[in-house]
Structures are given as C-alpha cells and as structure tokens.
Amino acid sequence: MFDTAKTETKLELDGVTSGYGPIAIIKDLSLSIRKGEIFALMGKNGMGKTTLLKTILGLVSARSGEIQLDGRSIVGASPKALIKSGVGYAPQEQPLFTDLSIQDNLRLAIRSDRDLGAALEHVFTHFPFLRDRLAQQAGTLSGGEQKMLILSRALMLKPDLILIDEISEGLQPTVIAQIAKALQAEQAENGTTILLVEQNLNFALDVADRWAVLKLGEIDDSGIADADSRERVLEHLKI
Template sequence: MLEEAKTTVPKLALSNITSGYGPVAIIEALSLSIAPGQIFALMGKNGMGKTTVLKTILGFVALRSGDIRLDGTSMSGLSQASLISSGVGYAPQEQALFQDLSVRDNLRLALRSDRGFAQAVERVYGHFPFLRDRLSQRAGTLSGGEQKMLILGRALMLRPKLLLIDEISEGLQPSVVERIAAVLKEERRANGTTILIVEQNLPFALGIADSWAVLKLGRIDDAGEVAEGTAGRVLQHLKI
C-alpha cells in the first residue's frame, strides 16, 4: 500500500482575515498561503491595504476576524517579541531607523543583548560590506539607498525564517535595487527564508518572486505563480 503524500504546512497562512483602523475595515476576508522557502510578492496601488496586511500579521493592527498561522500554529495574541523569537523579521517602509543613533546601535536593536552581535553583524557585512566601516556613523547621514540596506540588514540580524518587507525599493537607484534583489535571493537559497514582499516595483518584485497577488481595496484581485506574461497580467489589474 502506497503511503499518502504528505501535505506541506504553509509557512504563513492568512484565512479570511479582516482588519482595519477604528470603525473602518481596510482588509476584508483576505486569504493567502505562502509555502516554506517561497518568495511571495503582494502588489497594488497606494491605499489598497498592502502595509495593513503586514501590520495585521505583526499584530500592530488588530485582527477582527479570520486566522493567521505560522507553521500551522495560530499567531493570535502573540506579542511582537514572541514573533521575533519565532523567527519573524520585518523591514518596514516608514520611520524605520533611529536617525540620531549610530549604524551599530540601529543594528544592535535587533538583538536582546550584545551577546551574538559580532556573529550576527558579520552575516550582514556579507550582504552589505560598506556597513563595516560605517558603524559609528549616524544612521540619518547615510544616503537613501544606504538607509534601506541598513533597514534590511537589521531585519536579517536574527536570521529570520519569515521575512516581511514593505516597499524597500521605493526611490532607489537601479544598482541598489539589484543588490537588494540579490540579497533576498541568497537568503532564500542559503537559509530557506520565506519572504513576503509588498511592492509596486513590478520588475523587482516579479524578478525574485515565485508567486504573486494583487490587492485592490483590501481584497485579493488576482493571484498566481510567476511565469511568462505575469507582468502584463498584473499591469492590467493595476490599470497603469
């Protein structure tokens, strides 16, 4: 008798989630599933609820209904500290750095103590070597592209198993976008990192993603696996 094929438990699963601010629901009955080691691109115009999805996963926006599961276990009620301990990393879009603190201090904030800092920061240097000589520099004096790389580097300090990234390519020159794309693909290849990336830069997002979805007014408008012709399909939904 043949054994039944084992079903892979999603790394992250959102089931009919609804969330929002005050009386207004921004996300309504949204579902998506991301397999372990997959890069998933969530795209859409501004104001469609993409960032709210990430903040709901992290508990910054209250979940009104539905369920969010990490490795098959409900994330309901977990604190941000517990999520970090569970291997969740976050690279936010806005107010992400302490501008007056040094590069080192910003990286250090990813850890509970100095223990393990040297080892963790060496991993970051492997992706962004320029940071090695900038540890004492104030984060606010870095260029826009350097700040985005610092934000991502900080998120990688704890070698996350699930990495949530919000609009990291916004306003960056192509060479920096290419570098970030290479880092994310290497993290997935070397560490099996699962990545949910919110983006409007379609060439960047679809260049690294395995699967995608377009968000429109808090709902999934379309979704699929990345393949030839995907960019045109996404553009039709975005009406660009």
C-alpha cells in the same frame, strides 16, 4: 527551483479582517505562503498592503479570521513574541532611528549584545559597506544605503520569515539589484521565506516565485511569476 521544499505552508491567513478604528482596510482575506518561497504582494497605495503586514506582526489586531505561522495560531501574539519565533520585519514608514548610529540601529534588532558580533558578520556578507561605517549616524546615509540598513536589521536574527514593506521605493536600479541579490541569497542558503510587499513590479517579479495583487483589502488576482505575469500585473497597478 525548490519545488519539493515549497509544498509545506509557512504562513496561512484565513478570512482575516483588520483595520483602524471603524475602518476595515483588510477584508476577509485569505492567503497561503509556502515555506522557502518569495511571495510578492502587489497593489497600489491605500490598498492595504502595509496594514496586512502589520496585522501579521500583531501591530494591528485582526478583528476576525485566523493567522497561522508553522501551523500555530498567532492571532493576538505580540510583535515581541513573533520576532522571537523567527519573524523579521523591514518597515516602510519611518523605518530607522535616524539619530542613532548604524550599529545602534542594528543592535536594537537583537536581544543581547552577546549575539552582536555574529549577527553583524551575517549582514556584512550581504552588505559589506556597513562594516566600516558602524559609527555613522543612520540619518546621514543615502536613500539606498538606508534601505539596505533596514533590510540588514531584519536579517540580524536570521529569521525564517521576513516581511518586507516596499524596500525598492525610490531606489536606483543598481541598488535594487543589490537588494534582490541579497534576498535570493537568503532564500537559497537558509531556506528563508519572504513576503514582499511591492509596487515595483519589475523588481518584484524578478525575485518572486509567486505573486498576488491586493485591491481594496481583497486579493484581486494572483499567479506564478513567469513571462506573462508582467503585462497582467501592470494592468492592475497602472493608473
């Protein structure tokens, strides 16, 4: 679709190793994400997908290797700095302040309340139901609504690159379709690059341009998302 635009590199990982304490979860991993594409990174639990996102965001520090955003090294940068330079993050574990209102959850994504109105309007275009429920406590939302709130929060600052961690987990197909639509709209309208970490291969292959499978902290297989991908990826994912 956007072949001309998608030759430039947005995010480049070169020989990255990272993990917790003595344990290396990501091992010598190299990966290149092009500007404006949706890239699906798949793999089973414990294969290092979340750790990879956290490493990019600076929440887990890379032990070796190089990570570049728009050609500039971001190794050692703080999450704060990365978010400032246009990275959005939709985490998977404990992703919401469940005791805070929807509005406060969204407010925490931006730096100044002056930008609140415009940012809210932007996310309402994708998820209009939020408009009337800003005062509602986030923890009282249904599972699907919570996921949409998590994604909305990542979109508040109109980032150029969004890191999304298993947004489809435990959701009904109708909700997944809504989320897929929002992601594709962001990509088409704003040229947003999206790195999607997923276990749901139907959803991932529907929205993604390219994919890779992560196994034990290394890239096991990768390809362009096409008709043959499904069987190939399933072989990696199923038990």
